[in-house]
Amino acid sequence: MIALYIVLAIVVVAALVIVVRRRGRRRVPQLAPPRAAMPEVLVTEVTSMPSLTTVRLEERLATSRGVFDRVRSLSPSDHLSEEQLAVVEEVLLRSDVGLTTANAVLEELRSHGAPDGVAAAVREILLSSLSGDRTTSAEADEGRVPVWLFVGVNGVGKTTTIGKLAKRNHDAGRSVLLAAGDTFRAAAADQLEQWATRTDSGIVRANEGADPGSVVHDAIGRASAKGFDIVLADTAGRRANSTNLLDELSKVRRVADRAPGQVVETLLVLDATTGQNALSQAQEFLAASGVTGIVLTKLDGTARGGIVIAIERDLGVPVKFVGVGEGVDDLIVFDPEEFVDSLLST
Amino acid sequence: MFDALSERFERLNTSLRSRGRLSDVDLDQALADVRLALLEADVELGVVRAFLDAVRERLSGEALSQSLSPGQQVIKAVHEQLIEVLGGTPLKVTYASKPPTVVLLAGLQGAGKTTAAAKLAAWFKQQGRQPYLVAADLQRPAAVEQLRVLAEQIGVGVYSENSNPVEVARKGVAEAARLGRDVVIIDTAGRLSIDEALMDEVRHISSATSPHYTFLVIDAVTGQDAVQTARAFHDALSLSGLVVTKLDYDARGGAVLSARGVVGRPVVFASTGEKIADFDLFYPERMASRILGMGDVLTLIEQAERTMDPSVVAESAGRMMSGTFTLDDFLAQLNQVRKMGSLGGLMKLMPGVSKEMRTAASNVDEGELNRVEAIVRSMTPKERRDPNIIDGSRRTRIAKGSATSVSAVNQLLKQFGEMRKMMRQMGNGAPAMPAGMGRMASLAAKARSESLPAGFEALGAGMASAASAPRGGGSKNKKKKGGRVTPPKQR
Ligand SMILES: Nc1nc2c(ncn2[C@@H]2O[C@H](COP(=O)(O)OP(=O)(O)OP(=O)(O)O)[C@@H](O)[C@H]2O)c(=O)[nH]1
Ligand SMILES: [Mg+2]
Numbered sequence: 001m002i003a004l005y006i007v008l009a010i011v012v013v014a015a016l017v018i019v020v021r022r023r024g025r026r027r028v029p030q031l032a033p034p035r036a037a038m039p040e041v042l043v044t045e046v047t048s049m050p051s052l053t054t055v056r057l058e059e060r061l062a063t064s065r066g067v068f069d070r071v072r073s074l075s076p077s078d079h080l081s082e083e084q085l086a087v088v089e090e091v092l093l094r095s096d097v098g099l100t101t102a103n104a105v106l107e108e109l110r111s112h113g114a115p116d117g118v119a120a121a122v123r124e125i126l127l128s129s130l131s132g133d134r135t136t137s138a139e140a141d142e143g144r145v146p147v148w149l150f151v152g153v154n155g156v157g158k159t160t161t162i163g164k165l166a167k168r169n170h171d172a173g174r175s176v177l178l179a180a181g182d183t184f185r186a187a188a189a190d191q192l193e194q195w196a197t198r199t200d201s202g203i204v205r206a207n208e209g210a211d212p213g214s215v216v217h218d219a220i221g222r223a224s225a226k227g228f229d230i231v232l233a234d235t236a237g238r239r240a241n242s243t244n245l246l247d248e249l250s251k252v253r254r255v256a257d258r259a260p261g262q263v264v265e266t267l268l269v270l271d272a273t274t275g276q277n278a279l280s281q282a283q284e285f286l287a288a289s290g291v292t293g294i295v296l297t298k299l300d301g302t303a304r305g306g307i308v309i310a311i312e313r314d315l316g317v318p319v320k321f322v323g324v325g326e327g328v329d330d331l332i333v334f335d336p337e338e339f340v341d342s343l344l345s346t
Numbered sequence: 347m348f349d350a351l352s353e354r355f356e357r358l359n360t361s362l363r364s365r366g367r368l369s370d371v372d373l374d375q376a377l378a379d380v381r382l383a384l385l386e387a388d389v390e391l392g393v394v395r396a397f398l399d400a401v402r403e404r405l406s407g408e409a410l411s412q413s414l415s416p417g418q419q420v421i422k423a424v425h426e427q428l429i430e431v432l433g434g435t436p437l438k439v440t441y442a443s444k445p446p447t448v449v450l451l452a453g454l455q456g457a458g459k460t461t462a463a464a465k466l467a468a469w470f471k472q473q474g475r476q477p478y479l480v481a482a483d484l485q486r487p488a489a490v491e492q493l494r495v496l497a498e499q500i501g502v503g504v505y506s507e508n509s510n511p512v513e514v515a516r517k518g519v520a521e522a523a524r525l526g527r528d529v530v531i532i533d534t535a536g537r538l539s540i541d542e543a544l545m546d547e548v549r550h551i552s553s554a555t556s557p558h559y560t561f562l563v564i565d566a567v568t569g570q571d572a573v574q575t576a577r578a579f580h581d582a583l584s585l586s587g588l589v590v591t592k593l594d595y596d597a598r599g600g601a602v603l604s605a606r607g608v609v610g611r612p613v614v615f616a617s618t619g620e621k622i623a624d625f626d627l628f629y630p631e632r633m634a635s636r637i638l639g640m641g642d643v644l645t646l647i648e649q650a651e652r653t654m655d656p657s658v659v660a661e662s663a664g665r666m667m668s669g670t671f672t673l674d675d676f677l678a679q680l681n682q683v684r685k686m687g688s689l690g691g692l693m694k695l696m697p698g699v700s701k702e703m704r705t706a707a708s709n710v711d712e713g714e715l716n717r718v719e720a721i722v723r724s725m726t727p728k729e730r731r732d733p734n735i736i737d738g739s740r741r742t743r744i745a746k747g748s749a750t751s752v753s754a755v756n757q758l759l760k761q762f763g764e765m766r767k768m769m770r771q772m773g774n775g776a777p778a779m780p781a782g783m784g785r786m787a788s789l790a791a792k793a794r795s796e797s798l799p800a801g802f803e804a805l806g807a808g809m810a811s812a813a814s815a816p817r818g819g820g821s822k823n824k825k826k827k828g829g830r831v832t833p834p835k836q837r
Contacts, residue, residue: 090391093385093391093570094391094570095570096388096569096570096571099382099385099386153567153592153595154456154458154592154620155455155456155457155458155565156456157455157456184620185492186491186492186493186495186496187488187489187491187492187494187495188488188492190487190488190491190492191486191487191488191489191491191492193488194487194488195487208495239592239594239595239596240595240596241594241595241596241692243684243685244685271456271565272571273454273565273568273569273571273572273575274565274567274568274569275388275567275568275569275570275597275600275601276386276387276388276569276597276598277388277567277595277596277597277598278567280596298454298455298456298538300538301454301538301539301540301571301575302538302539302540302571302574302575303569303570303571303574304570304571307569326455326485326486
């Protein structure tokens with residue numbers, strides 16, 4: 001029952017501070033004056049990354065040059081030197097895979113060497129973590145409406161991804177209804193409505209501040225009555241370290257999963273620029289809403305999104321789609337090999 | 347004070363003392379640990395390297411302090427260096443002699459520019475200024491509408507028209523001048539640093555409006571890309587500073603150091619939540635502690651203040667000190683804490699908590715807390731006030747009532763008893779309180795012959811600094827009228 005102590009510790013901290021502050025005892029911590037003058041600019045030379053003229057992931061992969069070439073140039077060997085390993089580590093860390101994954105790869109290389117070349121070995125090790133099932137389901141039980149629920153922190157691209165997936169479903173011959181479940185952020189429903197217009201989808205929306213659960217509920221009712229094939233439900237962006245906000249999300253999911261609705265996919269949208277925090281985002285959203293897959297957005301930028309490797313390996317949540325732009329067609333199905341290559345092409 | 351890292355540095359402590367000087371080997375070892383801490387916090391690799399070089403320079407050859415262990419001395423140097431880099435030369439916001447003062451916001455998609463624009467407007471308003479907003483994000487659907495809604499909430503005018511971003515910005519500034527507004531904030535569309543067309547566009551917006559201040563809005567959860575992005579925007583726009591968003595997330599926020607490190611411009615504002623009011627000047631020290639995993643007590647406290655009811659907390663804190671803390675108090679406190687967020691997230695902000703402890707906290711499932719709550723709720727008011735009267739039959743009843751087991755009830759009561767005993771001791775000598783906290787936890791753990799994750803002992807030390815750290819230093823610097831606002835270098 002560690003929980004008890006944690007709660008108590010937090011309470012004591014809070015209480016102590018309040019009490020101390022009320023007593024007006026204030027002591028400013030004395031910090032030693034800085035000794036060495038600090039340069040204004042810490043790093044003047046940024047390790048150069050390729051300037052990409054094309055935003056297409058596939059095309060970019062074909063032309064990728066960079067640090068990984070250094071890895072490629074390392075010759076096959078049963079025994080890697082510490083310098084060689086350091087290059088590998090740098091490439092990996094720069095892709096945001098995180099220390100755990102980087103260390104695991106180095107460990108593998110140390111014990112097994114790289115008889116077919118370092119690049120091939122690293123590639124293979126990373127790929128072995130990306131073995132999840134990436135199929136998506138648009139089918140619900142007889143008489144129920146399939147629902148895809150989109151969750152994630154603020155600004156990662158949930159609403160945009162819904163637009164893109166609405167198009168995709170539409171192209172697959174399904175009639176799509178969007179549920180404007182973000183009733184919190186200003187003009188969120190207007191934003192989704194524009195995507196509905198662009199993709200020929202229906203939309204159910206409510207006023208700002210309305211209960212998100214009831215918007216989703218209404219959408220499912222409407223879909224069931226009018227024969228829509230699938231409901232894509234937006235939710236408000238929320239930080240992953242708030243029990244209240246996650247509870248609210250669990251509630252929305254429960255409502256969406258009640259007949260005639262059936263949640264067949266809960267897609268966590270992750271921004272590729274995110275660092276190690278993405279792992280705790282995935283943990284928390286998984287616990288709160290039973291995430292079935294990840295959409296990794298903004299891979300058209302300079303960020304690599306390597307943290308999804310740890311997420312897929314440790315939490316077993318597969319990446320299903322990748323966002324590569326702001327347009328309605330800028331979404332591709334996740335391909336592990338392509339991804340690993342792009343990861344290593346910095 | 348620097349518990350999380352000092353734990354790693356324990357081994358440095360004794361062996362070095364006699365030598366009176368840090369050897370290169372020792373320093374290498376210590377800096378290797380610092381490197382890991384920084385990388386875990388998402389500080390960019392190149393920035394980490396440059397930073398460690400600076401720390402090494404600071405430390406090498408320096409005589410060891412008498413009062414600090416070598417390990418502590420390394421951490422102190424790291425911490426000071428961090429504050430120096432993060433604080434740098436703070437930006438003085440001055441206002442143009444010929445108004446309006448133009449502020450341009452730029453950044454990646456989803457960084458939080460639109461919200462930051464509105465928050466900044468509210469902040470200027472609070473300074474006694476008359477801000478005006480310009481909606482130049484014509485890219486994202488409904489971005490203009492979003493800014494309009496926010497502007498209405500804070501009672502600030504917005505300029506928008508459906509032409510092109512450069513036109514909107516130019517006319518917006520002219521309109522602000524015509525209306526006699528003295529600050530105008532331009533919200534722009536999110537753009538990738540490698541999108542040449544859009545980077546050109548924002549350059550044009552800049553030259554069309556000659557902003558006095560150009561801020562890059564950067565998300566605190568950003569990873570290694572922070573450097574690439576900050577550099578590209580700085581090259582294009584010659585930034586005056588940074589605005590960091592989403593500091594209410596539980597990320598360590600190394601991106602702030604990365605961006606600050608390559609741009610050489612100060613972080614000016616920090617955004618800490620979804621509400622308009624969750625916005626303030628940036629405090630380098632908080633960020634320094636946070637990046638090193640030393641917790642961010644002040645943010646924790648702010649979160650506490652936003653969600654907790656101070657009277658409830660203060661009341662039971664009083665009873666805590668006097669040793670009359672009851673299970674009712676505990677229940678009230680439990681609810682207060684749960685309102686604040688997940689335990690795992692909160693622990694990340696706590697100083698002096700080891701990694702194991704954090705992991706333990708993030709693994710605590712809410713069900714466990716529910717069980718604790720259920721047990722206490724199944725007691726009568728009298729029992730909650732005086733748990734000593736809870737005998738065998740009462741225990742059975744409570745176990746039944748809470749759908750738990752008698753042993754769970756026993757366990758809770760035993761722990762509570764230990765806690766109370768410790769609290770009474772702490773109350774008797776106020777200075778002993780912080781240290782007592784850690785002891786309390788380990789004592790209770792011993793009583794259950796279960797080892798508590800390492801690092802709990804250190805809690806106390808962290809709390810001492812929490813208690814002595816004043817906050818809200820920024821408000822002193824916020825003059826209602828007049829031109830200058832200087833983010834405090836020192837809280
Ligand atoms: N370059 C690029 N931009 C994207 C991508 N996906 C989304 N965006 C942009 O990111 C920004 C935020 O996207 P939204 O769809 O509004 O994100 P959200 O998660 O719904 O945001 P909130 O509802 O505010 O939490 C917008 O400017 C999008 O155009 C992508 O794959 N690449
Ligand atoms: Mg949205």
